[in-house]
Amino acid sequence: MIADGLRVLFCGINPGLLSAATGRHFARPGNRFWPVLHASGFTPRRLDPAEQDGLLTYGLGITNVVARATARADELTRAELIEGGRLLTATVERYTPRWLAVVGVTAYRVAFAEPRAKIGPQDRTIGVTRVWVLPNPSGLNAGWSTQAMAEEFGRLRAAARA
Known part of the structure; x- marks a missing residue:
């Protein structure tokens, strides 16, 4: 789900098995992406993964770094992630989202060969597109509470409005 002129293009790591089976991003019930997207103010209500096409009406899109589905993101190889970064860069150059x-x-x-990157806005740009790294909303990412995640997503939302 990508279109020209998006405010934000969200990019997951890769589809989980349920996402691959349903064709819906962040489809696993324990994934916090959809609740956090709403709690941060990006959407006026919590969307269901089946409503992902509705993101476009809010100037938002969604894709993945790697297309191959796995049970866990740590099953991806370094080479797959590097190639995914290259392909994602080309996609961003084509569609030019703001973020x-x-x-x-x-x-x-x-x-993106940025071993010291931290959560938040990055110095890197892809053409005119700015880059922000967000915490992974997977239920396996226990280091981030839903509230803290929503606050970080909210920082991006505020930057994307400016």
């Missing part, structure tokens, strides 16, 4: 929001700092570090 690329990569959801997962570890994958971002590998895919």
Whole structure:
């Protein structure tokens, strides 16, 4: 789900098995992406993964770094992430969203050869597109509460409005 002129293009690491089976991003019930997207103010109500096409009406899009589905993101190889970063860069150059929001700092570090990257806005740009790294909303990411995640997503929302 990508279109020209998006405010933010969210980018997951890769589809989980349920996402691959349903064709819906962040489809696993324990994934916090959809609740956090709403809690941060990006959407006026909590969307269901089946409503992902509705993101476009809010100037938002969604994609992945790597297309291959896995049970866990740590099953991806370094080479897959690097190639995914290259392909994602080409996609961003083509569609020129204002912000690329990569959801997962570890994958971002590998895919974009930025080993010291931290959550938040990055110095890197892709053409005119700014880059923000967000925490991974997977239920496996216990280091981030839903509230803290929503606050970080909210920082991006405020930057994307400016």
